[in-house]
Amino acid sequence: MQFLNHAVLVMRPSIIIKLLLVILVALVLFFAIGTILTSPAPTSVSALSADFPVEPVQIPGRDHVVVHGWLAQGKPGGGVVLLAHSMRSNRVEMLSRARFLQDKGYGVLLIDLQGHGETIGDKITFGLKEAENIEASVDFLKQRFPRERIGAIGTSLGAAAIVLAKKNLKLDAVILESLHPTLEEAVENRLKLHFGDYGSVLLPLMLWQLSLNLDIAIAELNPIARIDRLNAPVLFISGTHDAHTTQSETERLYASARIPKELWIVPGAKHFNMHTYAGREYEHRVDDFLSHYLKRYEEDD
Structure with missing residues (x-):
């Protein structure tokens, strides 16, 4: 019995050290999450197929950021629509929307938000700096198409960037897809998806990390x-x-x-590409909304 007690005492320091190391590694990994979540997602955007000709554009923005995108002409009087993608994606995500919109007579501008695709950026900022990309793109469209009405479609991060723009965009129509009201809710929902109800316990630390990493109060990132x-x-x-x-x-x-304002809650849809999911119904509703506010055909007649 004394031998067993001695063996346990010998093993205890080793077990404690291992446990402390595990805790330390876990803390380091958790504290690194803030950096990981805000790290950029650059990608090389592949060429489009010949049946959808576009003009590559580079739009000068604030802080020497150049917004990369594709511009496709529409019919005169048909309006122009800016398309802004979701987080850790790029302009290719919006390609199916661009195709159907151009078929309906709209011009389209698909952009890479900062830190995504081919637009440089040190961090993903959940709409804060991405809003500057939106502002620069809207200014570009107004200069390029002074007689056209201008609309925008943003999904998730792209939607937040539109709403968080500090400048009055003076858009004629806006479509916001899968937009969170507050960053706190967006983060908590994702923590719960990964950790269940225990995710809420991690929320304060996660928000603190993001605020520290972005050097801004979380409240400044709330679209609502x-x-x-x-x-x-x-x-x-x-x-x-x-x-x-x-x-x-x-x-x-x-x-x-x-x-x-209008609201469309899509039955059965999750947090993914609404055009891919809803198809013709999406096209019908979006075209009906945009055509009402953007098209000038009757005026030209």
Whole structure:
């Protein structure tokens, strides 16, 4: 018995050291998450097929950031639509939308937000700096198409960037897909998806990391605080089964927005490409909304 007790005592320091090392590694990894979440996602954007000719554009922005994108002409009087992708993606995500919109007569500009695709950026900032890319792109379209009405479609990060723009964009129509009302809810929803109900326990530390990494108060990144400043007709689109941005969260954004406004909750849809999921119904609703506010055909006649 004395021998066993002695063996346990010998093993205890080793076990404690190993346990401390595991805890230390876990803490280091957890504290690194903030850096990982804000790290850029550059990609080389492949060439488009010949059946969708585009003009590559480079739009000068703030802090020497040049926004890379594709521009496709529409019919005169048909309006022009800016397309902004989701987080850790690039302009290719919006390609199917661009094709159907051009078929309907709209011009389209697909851009890579900063830190994505071919647009440089040190960090992903959850809409803060990406909003400057939106501002530069809207200015570009207004200079390039002075007689056209201009709209925008943003999904997730792209939607947040549109809403968080500090400059009055003076858009004629906006479509916001899968947009979170607050960054806190967006982060908590994702933590719960990975860690269950225990994810909420990690939320304060995660938000602190992000705030420290971005050098900004988290409250500055809440679209719901600025949605009433979006002085444009707006269509909100979200899914009934979206666990990243819930239906009730979208309904809160809708309630806070100015009129005119519309809400489309897509049955069965989760947090993914709404055009891919809803297909013809998506095209019908989006075209119906945009054509009402953007097209000038009748005026030209």
